[in-house]
Amino acid sequence: MMIYDLEEIEELGIFDGINEIIATTENKLGAFNAAPLGLIRRGDVLSVRLFAGSHTYENIMSKGKFVANVSHDPMLFVETALNDIPEDKFVERDGELTLKEAEAWALFKCEPKNLDIALPEVEFVKGEVLEREFRAVNRGINLVVEAAVAATRYVALKSDLYLEEIFRIRRIVGRCGGPREIEAMDRLDELIERFD
Missing domain, CATH: 2.30.110.10 (Electron Transport, Fmn-binding Protein; Chain A)
Known part of the structure; x- marks a missing residue:
């Protein structure tokens, strides 16, 4: 539409x-x-x-x-x-x-x-x-987006505060997210390591 x-x-x-x-x-x-x-x-x-x-x-x-x-x-x-x-x-x-x-x-x-x-x-x-589907709010996806934002700031500014934020988010995603969100956090860790 x-x-x-x-x-x-x-x-x-x-x-x-x-x-x-x-x-x-x-x-x-x-x-x-x-x-x-x-x-x-x-x-x-x-x-x-x-x-x-x-x-x-x-x-x-x-x-x-x-x-x-x-x-x-x-x-x-x-x-x-x-x-x-x-x-x-x-x-x-x-x-x-x-x-x-x-x-x-x-x-x-x-x-x-x-x-x-x-x-x-x-x-x-x-x-x-293109696609319209109903879904409940999943805290995991929102937190993955927050972690991705923190990762871009870490890469740009090299401040450990952003790594601490990502670590905190990872724990919550482990509790609230589904397999796709957990997989996304693992991938984020891999990508961050490329910049270290």
């Missing part, structure tokens, strides 16, 4: 607050990139926080757009946080670069501005619901 109206954006799973999505972008040479990104919604105002120097920042600055992929797969968040995923994980839908495993996707345009950490507002263009 295609959506073109901002008033229907909740159909895509995007609600008020910070929505953890996986952004897909292309660089000037056509290389694909996927990375977790916080899409912030406050009523009708949408914005994202980007950090200068990241592939996502550079690609959005050059193209003026990105696709927000909605997913509940903890492994996808871990892989895209610290790793480049293969091109066969991407697919074109309605002319836009999306992830094959997305449950929904949304195209956003933005006016590139040279800012160090933020791109204040983005504009919803269109999106599509």
Whole structure:
């Protein structure tokens, strides 16, 4: 089901607050990139926080757009946080670069501005619901996303505080998560070791 109206954006799973999505972008040479990104919604105002120097920042600055992929797969968040995923994980839908495993996707345009950490507002263009399933909240997936965010900060800042946070999260995921969340935490540990 295609959506073109901002008033229907909740159909895509995007609600008020910070929505953890996986952004897909292309660089000037056509290389694909996927990375977790916080899409912030406050009523009708949408914005994202980007950090200068990241592939996502550079690609959005050059193209003026990105696709927000909605997913509940903890492994996808871990892989895209610290790793480049293969091109066969991407697919074109309605002319836009999306992830094959997305449950929904949304195209956003933005006016590139040279800012160090933020791109204040983005504009919803269109999106599509690909899969709609009911699920209870699993603390495990939310914690895996938190651990992936902490891992990116650890890699960038090399502060042991982030490793301590990941260790604490791992214990809770072991109690609350399912096999996929536990597997994702194991993979996160492997990826972090590459940067040490």
